Amino acid sequence: MAAETSHETREILAIRRADGESRTLAASLPRLVLEARRIAANVIHGLHGRRRAGAGESFWQYRRFVSGEPSQNVDWRRSARDDHLYVREQEWEAAHTIWLWPDRSPSMAFASKGARDSKLERGLIVTFALAELLVSGGERVGIPGLMNPTASRNVIDKMAQAMLHDDAVRASLPPSFVPSALAEIVVLSDFWSPMSEIRTMLAGLSASGAHGTLIQVVDPAEETFPYAGRVEFVEPEGFGVITAGRAESWASDYVARVALHRDEIRSETNKLDWLFSTHTTSRSAAELLLFLHSGMMAAKGSVRGSTVKAGRSA
Known part of the structure; x- marks a missing residue:
């Protein structure tokens, strides 16, 4: 019983720590907004709005x-x-809608020593910067369930304010809604959700014919599993504590399961002609921003995924 109580205590503390890190978002948002604007400004020079026949x-x-x-x-x-x-x-001058969903759930607050940002910070920086680029190109940008589509030039400020005043439970995946057939959807998440939930999300978002991109944002430690000895792994969203006596012996199985999970996601997105890629927070945010913007540029017309290949390079 004492051991169970100890595990429960550690789990509660870990959840509170992750929740606390998420709550410090209010203090860090100004820095993230400035970083997003800096990256967008560096990328936007030489980029012209997406043009289409119509x-x-x-x-x-x-x-x-x-x-x-x-x-x-x-x-x-x-x-x-x-x-x-x-x-x-x-x-073609009629702007359509791009829906952006940055995962702000507790698991996204994780950051190891090798990361430039937490997963949460990286997801928000890229979301803000991409919104800036898209609005500059004449598009409308919205956040499902949080912010209606807008083409306002202060779109980053609108997004930040919407997040600051959002008191809903931080879900890992976007809420169920029916986007228009011309809409594009970009979901940035760690995608450690069960495959059943990811399939349900994809089925709902693609039902109207909308196209999208899934970006799995991961920490370097989640890629390489650099742990050894006795280690306690605490899931910050309430799924318990697991203790490894010799963590290094878990590495190969862990890497295999991650690869399988990604293969399953990629299989589902391929069926829908959506894009799927991974991004590690040890790499630059600008690299991911360019990948996403280039993918949207290449998606002119009705062709998706023929010129931008999803993979682990983003």
């Missing part, structure tokens, strides 16, 4: 006339230059 006023490109199209679509002046008929396409 109903707009600016010329986009000429393309070959397709049999069956209305003849009034033909640009006769351009077609007179050679033996083919051409259609003058205009730039």
Whole structure:
């Protein structure tokens, strides 16, 4: 009984510590906002808003006339230059919505000595910076269940304020909602949730035809399992305490289970033509930001995932 009480006490303390680290978000948000703006400013130079063919006023490109199209679509002046008929396409100017979900649950507060930021801090920095880039490109950005889509130039401030005033339970995965078919969704989480929950999330978010990207944000210690000797592992979201007598003997099994879990996630995203990649907090936030923005640039039209391969490089 004494041992059980001791385990329960340690578990409670660990949960309180993780919760306390999450609560210090109010104090650290100004720093995270500044870092996000700095990274976005470094990336945004030379990047132009995503342009698509559609109903707009600016010329986009000429393309070959397709049999069956209305003849009034033909640009006769351009077609007179050679033996083919051409259609003058205009730039697509109607902004659609990108939903961003940064996991703010207790497990995201973890940071080992080799990390530049905690998983929570890294997820928020990239979320803020990506929102800045997208709004600069004319898109609308929202947070499911927390902030309605906006194209406001002070989108980062709006996001930060929404998070500061959010008193709901910090869920690991986005709430159930039905995005529009044109919407894009980016979920940044450690994705240590059970596969059944991840499958349910993906099924709900993709039901309308929306596309998305899952980024697994992990700490270096979660990648390599650098533990040895007697170690107590405490799950900060209430799933108990596990003690390893010789932690180094668990390493190979741990790495195999992580690889299996990722393979299962990738299998589900591949079925939906979504992207899945991992990002370690020992790497730079700018690298992940570029990966995400490039993926969205490559997704022009209806093709997803053909030019940006998901993997462990982000």
